[in-house]
Amino acid sequence: MANTIDPSVLNNMNLGAAAKKAAGSGSTEDLSNSFMTLLVTQLKNQNPMKPMENAEMTSQLAQINTVNGINQLNDTLDSLTSQIDTGQSLQAAALIGQGVLVPGDQVLKKDDATTPFGVELDSPADTVKVSIVGQNGEVVRTIDPQQVGALQAGTQSFVWDGTRNDGSTAPDGAYHVRIEATQDDKAVPVTALNYAQVNGVVTTDTGPRLDLGAIRGQVGLDAVRQIL
Template identity: 25%
Template sequence: MATISGAAQVNTIESASTAAPQTNPNSGEALKNEFITLMVAQIENQDPLNPTDGTEYVSQLAQFSQVESTENLVQLMQSNTAMLDNLQVLSTAGLVDKSVTVRSDQLQMTPSSVNQGYIELLAPSNTVTIELLDGAGNVTQIPLGPKSAGQVNFTIDAQQHELNGHYQMRVSLDSGQSYSPTIFQHGTVAKVTTPAMDGTSHIEVEGIGRVAFYDVAAFSQ
């Protein structure tokens, strides 16, 4: 990081935010001003015995005003989007070392890991089984037994199930229940990644991995 000390070292840096704004000749405002200039010139030089109908001028001027209003609305929306992106960056930066609950079916285990979370059942099921699929296609099953509709908590102990590595989670239910229950997992935020340009911020959650900010379902201390 450069350090500036003294007025002699201050340089003028021109960027997109400091450079003089360039007028767009095709903008609604520029076209409207050009139209008004041409309209005034035409009125001044028209045949006084056969004047042009002013209704047409008013109609065309209204169309240019509508285009200008639309451009202003687009610029306002762009400014609001940029402000929301900045607010998202500020809010995600404060999540490091905080506990969160995220929607994710990804699992990263070490031999000593213990992962907790819950699934949302839309209907009762006599059999509820969490299945962990590794990169080689092997499946580890963790039966949870019969469960009622609603929140079903689970705990995954890596040592108990001999887990180590990255897994994809899925839930197996009674035959006839074709939906996939949403999986929620608890974890601690290790890192926050903000987009270089427009996009969504991501967080790195211990035991889960990279998750989009909008997949955070709950925050806790």
């Protein structure tokens, strides 16, 4: 005569909980096999005078289906994340050797050339004033708002011609750009952008990062506002 097991004992084992535990340590197939083994054992050893109710069996089946679905969803998300990482790496690699605008306020002048700079506005501005400032804080050149004109929200790029306010040529070196923007005499949030060249791509746990050299350092793809 087969030994009988009180169904309350197996019920207390909580098949759903056991399935969830298996989900954290095995594959979807292992999870299903573990659940079915527990369920068949419970059915074989249940008290024939008190068989498992249909609702109870349905509930336990629903639990395993839920855990199984979560397991499959996690696998899908892992696959999508891997594809996104691969796509970002390819995108980053395509930027090697390209010039980009990233948050920063530096402008470099050498001989008759200067690096571009940019303006990023959160909202439209009817007046934008740009000042080129030297290392000691002196204003070397003020670009008249009429020259800049009204700007829409977003990113705009500019080039300083390398001259001072008096028309003379500014010496070579590093300068800073200072930007003030208003709309109907109210200040508009603005971010200055500076030029950098992408020298390489560094792979990290958080995704690819662009190597912009010793001065600019490394930035993520989301820092790129414009490709020049």
